Amino acid sequence: MSAVSTVTDTTPQLSHRLTAARLPRWAPAGIAIASIAVGCGIGAAAGLKSHLQWGLISALLFLLVSYTVSAAVEGRRQARDRFATSLIWVSFICAVVPLVALTFYTVQQGIGAISPEFLTHSMKGIAATLSPDGGIYHAIIGTIEQVLLATLIAAPIGLLTAVYLVEYGRGRLARAVTFFVDVMTGIPSVVAGLFVLSLWNIALGFQYSGFSGSLALAILMMPVVVRSTEEMLKLVPNELREASYALGVPRWKTILRIVLPTAVGGITTGVMLAVARITGETAPVMMLVFGADFINSDPFNGPQQSLPLYIWQQYSQINNDYGYQRAWGAALVLIAFVMGLNLIARGIARWRSPKGGH
Incomplete structure (x- = not known):
């Protein structure tokens, strides 16, 4: 009976030990928001005018804080896994943001020129530098x-x-x-x-x-x-x-x-x-x-x-x-x-x- 009781007593403790040390699901999003806020603050305080620099500082803070917090709570092995996942997300965002910004800027600059006349007329007889007329x-x-x-x-x-x-x-x-x-x-x-x-x-x-x-x-x-x-x-x-x-x-x-x-x-x-x-x-x-x-x-x-x-x-x-x-x-x-x-x-x-x- 003592052996049986020992096994039954130890199993819950092992299960608790394996599952307790986990960050909550909202932790990555919370770390990301905090990193963005701190990164923007550092960029503004340092007088950096480029928002790209602010974003890079925020990304580096996100990677560093994610690894540090995960290592302290979950251990280094899980921290390395979270760091790799965070690096993939940061790389994805770095690839998508320029595409979205390019599309948004093109729409912002070009939407004013789009009209039925612009789409149905050519440039024949139009002085390009003197007249807003003409089309494509x-x-x-x-x-x-x-x-x-x-x-x-x-x-x-x-x-x-x-x-x-x-x-x-x-x-x-x-x-x-x-x-x-x-x-x-x-x-x-x-x-x-x-x-x-x-x-x-x-x-x-x-x-x-x-x-x-x-x-x-x-x-x-x-x-x-x-x-x-x-x-x-x-x-x-x-x-x-x-x-x-x-x-x-x-x-x-x-x-x-x-x-x-x-x-x-x-x-x-x-x-x-x-x-x-x-x-x-x-x-x-x-x-x-x-x-x-x-x-x-x-x-x-x-x-x-x-x-x-x-x-x-x-x-x-x-x-x-x-x-x-x-x-x-x-x-x-x-x-x-x-x-x-x-x-x-x-x-x-x-x-x-x-x-x-x-």
């Missing part, structure tokens, strides 16, 4: 056509290249293709523009046009499509392929009917990321499209405008308050355009996903 309709048309042409060129080539690398590629050729795709991923946009300018415009004699810019944008887009599609195809379980082969289905039909529909969500997302990457490119458009202040709906004939080039042209003029406002308005439209593309991609991915109906 010609730039919107040019951007849509150039990005669409680049996507029609790069997406099929990138998709087929990724299918080759995953399903067929073996040996030196596959390694060479992978190497050059990785190299192309880091090519600056100005280099792609110079290549197309030298080959297409100078060597072959074609004129400045939206299509010339689309060729350079396609070069920048292609490696992104290849790498993202390749990773999505690798995630497709091999059991699906083997089951299809066991039923006597040819490889090409297995890829077309099984592999691609399974990975279509990730492929679509990768293509949209590539589109978002090229939508804001300015250097290739500046060299190849040349820009225009009038509406040109034919991307194969004559100079054409685009939103990134329009923003640069309007903002680069000295002492031009009207141009600054138009530039911020165009930047807001460009951000909305990219966000719309991402929403469309999510809709397509959810619609075409095999799990969408369950």
